Amino acid sequence: NAGVTQTPKFQVLKTGQSMTLQCAQDMNHNSMYWYRQDPGMGLRLIYYSASEGTTDKGEVPNGYNVSRLNKREFSLRLESAAPSQTSVYFCGGGQLQETQYFGPGTRLLVL
Amino acid sequence: GQSLEQPSEVTAVEGAIVQINCTYQTSGFYGLSWYQQHDGGAPTFLSYNALDGLEETGRFSSFLSRSDSYGYLLLQELQMKDSASYFCALYSSASKIIFGSGTRLSIRP
Numbered sequence: 001n002a003g004v005t006q007t008p009k010f011q012v013l014k015t016g017q018s019m020t021l022q023c024a025q026d027m028n029h030n031s032m033y034w035y036r037q038d039p040g041m042g043l044r045l046i047y048y049s050a051s052e053g054t055t056d057k058g059e060v061p062n063g064y065n066v067s068r069l070n071k072r073e074f075s076l077r078l079e080s081a082a083p084s085q086t087s088v089y090f091c092g093g094g095q096l097q098e099t100q101y102f103g104p105g106t107r108l109l110v111l
Numbered sequence: 112g113q114s115l116e117q118p119s120e121v122t123a124v125e126g127a128i129v130q131i132n133c134t135y136q137t138s139g140f141y142g143l144s145w146y147q148q149h150d151g152g153a154p155t156f157l158s159y160n161a162l163d164g165l166e167e168t169g170r171f172s173s174f175l176s177r178s179d180s181y182g183y184l185l186l187q188e189l190q191m192k193d194s195a196s197y198f199c200a201l202y203s204s205a206s207k208i209i210f211g212s213g214t215r216l217s218i219r220p
Contacts, residue, residue, distance in 0.1 A: 033208070042198050042210035043154065058207065090153060100144075100208065102153040 003027060006091050006103035013081040013110045021076040021106050023091030032074035033058075033092040033100065034066060036085075043090060049074055081110045113137040115199055115211035122217045123189055131184045131214045133199035141202040143175050143182045148213070149195045157184065157197075186216075194218045 004025045013019055025032065030051045035043035035058075045058030049068040063085060065077045074093075078085060088107050094100035115135045123129040133143070142161040146154040158166050160175035160182060172185040186193055196213040203209060 035210075040213075042212045045207065045209070048207065059209070100154075100156065102155070104153050 004091055004093050004101050004103035006089075006106050008106060009104065010107045011109070013078075013108065015082060015110060017081050018077065018079050019081065020078075021089055021091075021108075022073070023075065023103055024073045025091075025093040025101070026072065027093055027101060028071070029093035029101075030071070031094055032068065033094075034064070034074070034076045035090045035092065036060065036087040037090060037105075038087050046076065046089075081108075083110045086110045113140075113201060113203060113209050115201060115209065117197075117199055117211045117214045119212070120215045120217070122219065123186075124219050125189055125191060127189050128185065128187050129189060129216065131186075131197050131199075131216070133182045133184075133211055135180050135182070135199075135201055137180075137201055137203065137209075139203070143173075144200045144202065144208075145171075145173050145184045146198045146200060146210075147195050148198065154198060159202075189218050191218055191220070 007022045033048045034046040037043050044060050046064050047066040049055045052071045055066050067075050086109050088105045090105050091103040092100040117133045144159045145157040147157050148154045158173040160173050165174045170187045175182045196215050198213045199211045201209045
């Protein structure tokens with residue numbers, strides 16, 4: 001039981017490049033989330049998916065797209081990376097109104 | 112909108128008790144949670160208050176007062192490994208969670 005897994009762990013991009021962050025959970029959660037955390041800050045919600053086949057914008061969705069491929073997988077795509085997107089990205093899974101379990105994070109640097 | 116406020120830093124002594132406060136503004140929410148995050152790590156769940164009152168889990172307790180828009184995390188018998196950042200988080204409607212900016216807890220021997 002791996003919980004929530006994320007790939008890659010680290011990534012360096014040049015401005016304008018695209019990439020997809022992958023997230024998978026084996027805990028049978030309906031809801032999945034993508035957050036970003038900037039240094040010294042709390043987590044800010046980018047997108048969430050309340051159930052398979054649905055996605056909604058969070059607090060900071062601009063510059064990102066998501067895809068809930070199935071119940072297990074929820075990916076985050078940066079179509080044209082910008083230096084302002086340098087951050088640590090956490091994927092989370094959880095049932096509505098209950099605890100969330102987070103993946104180990106992806107550290108992204110955009111040059 | 113919704114917002115949470117918590118102190119940016121708290122210092123305490125090993126073996127002591129410390130309370131981390133969280134005040135919030137929201138029109139409605141399901142509950143208040145607390146998460147711990149060590150440097151370089153992922154947040155981990157500590158506690159969840161759906162109702163007013165105290166929830167106890169080992170050395171950690173969490174309290175919620177909806178009428179005062181206030182909650183706190185109480186850590187007892189502090190250990191050096193408790194040095195970390197602690198976040199309160201509001202569970203609002205539609206599967207959304209809003210996190211506070213975090214309190215960095217430093218523990219002195």
